[in-house]
Amino acid sequence: MKTKHTIRLKVLNTVGVMARITGLISQRGYNIDSIMSTPTEIPEIYSVHLVLTETEDKIEQISKQLNKLVDVVKVTDISHNKNYIVREFIMVKISTSKNRTDLLQLIDLFRAKVLDLATNYVVISLTGSPRKIKRFIEAVQPFGIQELDRSGEFAVLDV
Amino acid sequence: MNGSQIVIDALKQEGVETLFGYPGGVVIPIFDALFKEKELNVILNRHEQAAVHGADGYARSTGKVGVALVTSGPGATNAITGIATAKLDSVPIVVISGQVKNGFIGTDGFQEVDMSGMTRTISKHNYLVNDIADLPKAMKEAFHIARTGRPGPVSIDIPVDVLISVLEDYKYPEEVKLPGYKPTIKGNPKQIKKLADTIQAAEKPLFYTGGGIVAAGAEKELLTVVEKTNIPFVTTLMGLGTSDVDHPLFLGMPGMHGRYAANHAMMQCDLLIAVGARFDDRVTGDLSRFAPKATIAHIDIDPAEIGKNIQTEIPVVGDAKHVLKELGKTLKARPANGWCKAVTAWRDETPLSYSQKPNKDLAPQHVIERISELSKDDAIIVTDVGQHQMFAALYYQHKSPRCFLSSGGLGTMGYGLPAAMGASLAYPKRQVIGIIGDGGFQMNIQELATCAINNIPVKAIILNNQYLGMVRQWQDLFWNKRYSKVCLKQTPNCPPNCQGPNPDCPEVYRPDFVKVAEANGVKGLRASNVEELDTVLKEGFAHPGPVVIECIVRKEENVYPMVPGGKPIDEILLGPEKEEA
Numbered sequence: 001m002k003t004k005h006t007i008r009l010k011v012l013n014t015v016g017v018m019a020r021i022t023g024l025i026s027q028r029g030y031n032i033d034s035i036m037s038t039p040t041e042i043p044e045i046y047s048v049h050l051v052l053t054e055t056e057d058k059i060e061q062i063s064k065q066l067n068k069l070v071d072v073v074k075v076t077d078i079s080h081n082k083n084y085i086v087r088e089f090i091m092v093k094i095s096t097s098k099n100r101t102d103l104l105q106l107i108d109l110f111r112a113k114v115l116d117l118a119t120n121y122v123v124i125s126l127t128g129s130p131r132k133i134k135r136f137i138e139a140v141q142p143f144g145i146q147e148l149d150r151s152g153e154f155a156v157l158d159v
Numbered sequence: 160m161n162g163s164q165i166v167i168d169a170l171k172q173e174g175v176e177t178l179f180g181y182p183g184g185v186v187i188p189i190f191d192a193l194f195k196e197k198e199l200n201v202i203l204n205r206h207e208q209a210a211v212h213g214a215d216g217y218a219r220s221t222g223k224v225g226v227a228l229v230t231s232g233p234g235a236t237n238a239i240t241g242i243a244t245a246k247l248d249s250v251p252i253v254v255i256s257g258q259v260k261n262g263f264i265g266t267d268g269f270q271e272v273d274m275s276g277m278t279r280t281i282s283k284h285n286y287l288v289n290d291i292a293d294l295p296k297a298m299k300e301a302f303h304i305a306r307t308g309r310p311g312p313v314s315i316d317i318p319v320d321v322l323i324s325v326l327e328d329y330k331y332p333e334e335v336k337l338p339g340y341k342p343t344i345k346g347n348p349k350q351i352k353k354l355a356d357t358i359q360a361a362e363k364p365l366f367y368t369g370g371g372i373v374a375a376g377a378e379k380e381l382l383t384v385v386e387k388t389n390i391p392f393v394t395t396l397m398g399l400g401t402s403d404v405d406h407p408l409f410l411g412m413p414g415m416h417g418r419y420a421a422n423h424a425m426m427q428c429d430l431l432i433a434v435g436a437r438f439d440d441r442v443t444g445d446l447s448r449f450a451p452k453a454t455i456a457h458i459d460i461d462p463a464e465i466g467k468n469i470q471t472e473i474p475v476v477g478d479a480k481h482v483l484k485e486l487g488k489t490l491k492a493r494p495a496n497g498w499c500k501a502v503t504a505w506r507d508e509t510p511l512s513y514s515q516k517p518n519k520d521l522a523p524q525h526v527i528e529r530i531s532e533l534s535k536d537d538a539i540i541v542t543d544v545g546q547h548q549m550f551a552a553l554y555y556q557h558k559s560p561r562c563f564l565s566s567g568g569l570g571t572m573g574y575g576l577p578a579a580m581g582a583s584l585a586y587p588k589r590q591v592i593g594i595i596g597d598g599g600f601q602m603n604i605q606e607l608a609t610c611a612i613n614n615i616p617v618k619a620i621i622l623n624n625q626y627l628g629m630v631r632q633w634q635d636l637f638w639n640k641r642y643s644k645v646c647l648k649q650t651p652n653c654p655p656n657c658q659g660p661n662p663d664c665p666e667v668y669r670p671d672f673v674k675v676a677e678a679n680g681v682k683g684l685r686a687s688n689v690e691e692l693d694t695v696l697k698e699g700f701a702h703p704g705p706v707v708i709e710c711i712v713r714k715e716e717n718v719y720p721m722v723p724g725g726k727p728i729d730e731i732l733l734g735p736e737k738e739e740a
Contacts, residue, residue, distance in 0.1 A: 068461070
């Protein structure tokens with residue numbers, strides 16, 4: 001059964017490291033849901049968060065193959081690991097033409113942040129757990145999402 | 160020192176003695192640094208693919224890192240097939256390519272290709288060295304990565320401005336710092352114990368060993384284990400020579416062209432212990448029906464191989480030599496059981512067979528048997544790819560490791576001659592015999608000149624059946640004998656739907672290999688029958704320089720045993736003689 005997995009990599013900040021990671025995954029015939037690469041507290045180390053929807057077997061194989069890359073220092077599948085705090089950041093442009101008051105209430109309820117309020121739309125940002133993000137998107141869907149951009153999931157070890 | 164001098168110095172620091180190369184615009188600085196070079200033997204090949212195969216043959220025969228040097232653009236693309244060949248068979252080579260200067264990268268400059276992009280998926284690792292300050296480190300790491308862990312090819316792409324710029328206070332690094340690269344050598348003791356216990360309890364255990372045994376130099380450790388426990392073993396194409404073929408517990412090569420006993424043992428064992436082998440589709444046949452009764456144990460230095468193709472109950476990550484040594488200590492001796500006796504009896508009851516009538520065309524199998532008989536004990540056999548490769552695998556009496564070099568994973572035609580050249584340069588005093596088909600020989604035929612000029616005494620034996628034989632065999636067996644574009648004699652006057660040799664066939668085969676040999680300054684010999692064969696083999700082997708021996712063999716001989724693609728490996732075609740009998 002295919003499930004969503006978030007894989008966290010610590011990689012050396014070398015030229016082409018992202019190409020190696022994405023190339024390896026496409027070469028082996030898998031599809032990336034989201035990928036995010038950011039600097040860490042150590043200048044030469046970058047953090048990469050990959051989200052893939054695959055079976056356990058395939059995720060294990062991908063993790064092993066990623067581990068073989070010389071520039072990849074560490075690979076952790078954090079999907080079912082409670083020791084990680086996982087967050088995602090989104091920005092959404094939603095139509096206000098249907099029921100503006102209800103929408104603003106919802107935004108408030110989720111503690112989302114209003115970035116701009118125009119006559120017929122609102123732009124908001126929200127940070128939260130994958131579950132919260134999912135629920136929020138479901139809740140605002142009926143109002144009419146005009147644009148949605150997501151950071152992809154990222155995480156930090158909490159032990 | 161400038162970048163070029165640093166490259167040369169690094170090669171010397173890494174113990175390189177032979178370099179296979181081909182110059183071009185952007186690598187002139189490196190060749191300039193080699194102008195008065197005496198320590199390094201620089202071989203000028205006639206094609207970059209051959210240079211890389213040369214480095215590969217050198218590496219496979221010695222276990223040391225082979226090195227090739229090519230220019231940018233077409234030089235780099237020509238090297239690609241050689242690099243991929245080395246990757247699929249885990250061969251340690253370093254390929255240095257020139258690149259257009261830094262400012263031109265990305266502008267589609269003259270002879271520019273993205274070498275690091277192209278080699279990403281076909282190398283173990285690669286470098287694009289943009290800054291001379293990074294060059295010593297890249298060279299050091301490249302050799303380290305190529306030869307350690309699971310060996311493989313490493314590509315280093317160096318822009319020409321880096322080759323001519325100067326690095327003050329250059330010092331070759333003494334050690335490498337690679338936080339993301341730490342191969343596991345020692346096997347986990349708990350896993351080894353668990354494996355030992357499982358082996359003790361198994362009634363029908365079988366060892367399935369591959370190229371990893373050869374790479375690790377673990378032949379003795381393997382034989383110690385199997386002899387102590389009387390467990391039979393099979394060896395893949397890449398592992399041939401792990402033991403003498405006459406070893407009482409050896410069942411032969413398994414797989415698509417595997418021996419009956421080897422395939423049946425794999426299908427019926429209750430414990431299959433893979434060591435340095437990767438459950439390749441040419442070995443397993445239909446994976447869903449492979450080894451249905453067996454618990455799978457897998458010893459491999461590459462954790463990604465374990466569980467890649469088949470679910471593994473007992474994984475052991477580590478170097479084969481180390482793990483087998485520990486396993487040997489843990490295991491208790493046990494006598495040959497019923498299973499061992501049964502499978503070795505299958506082997507003895509199913510010898511390979513073919514027919515060779517005295518006055519008829521040569522059987523390719525007979526040619527291999529005569530080569531086996533007349534060659535020296537420490538001869539190195541190098542094959543190309545196709546039917547002759549399988550005949551050589553099956554009929555040559557393999558004796559020791561690193562003496563059978565063959566492109567297994569990628570199946571690269573054109574590998575044979577240049578790889579034989581590389582092995583011969585590594586061991587100038589040993590007999591190096593290329594066994595090559597008439598198709599593949601023409602893919603790197605230009606290297607005859609390299610062999611002649613450098614007096615590289617390769618004995619290149621062509622098994623000429625006038626066909627691209629392996630494809631013809633598939634067309635024969637599975638495509639209703641529709642011999643589409645496999646006949647190397649076919650002219651525009653031939654009927655396009657020709658289904659085999661007939662009285663109207665053109666008489667002349669092109670090229671005349673004996674004349675080609677002679678035109679290159681190589682001795683050329685030809686044999687068409689049994690008597691001539693022994694005469695020319697003896698004459699060719701006695702000749703001190705390079706030789707081409709063309710053997711005109713039966714045109715439509717098929718390789719048996721054969722398991723059709725997609726079938727389980729115990730559904731074996733044994734060949735026309737066997738099936739009639």
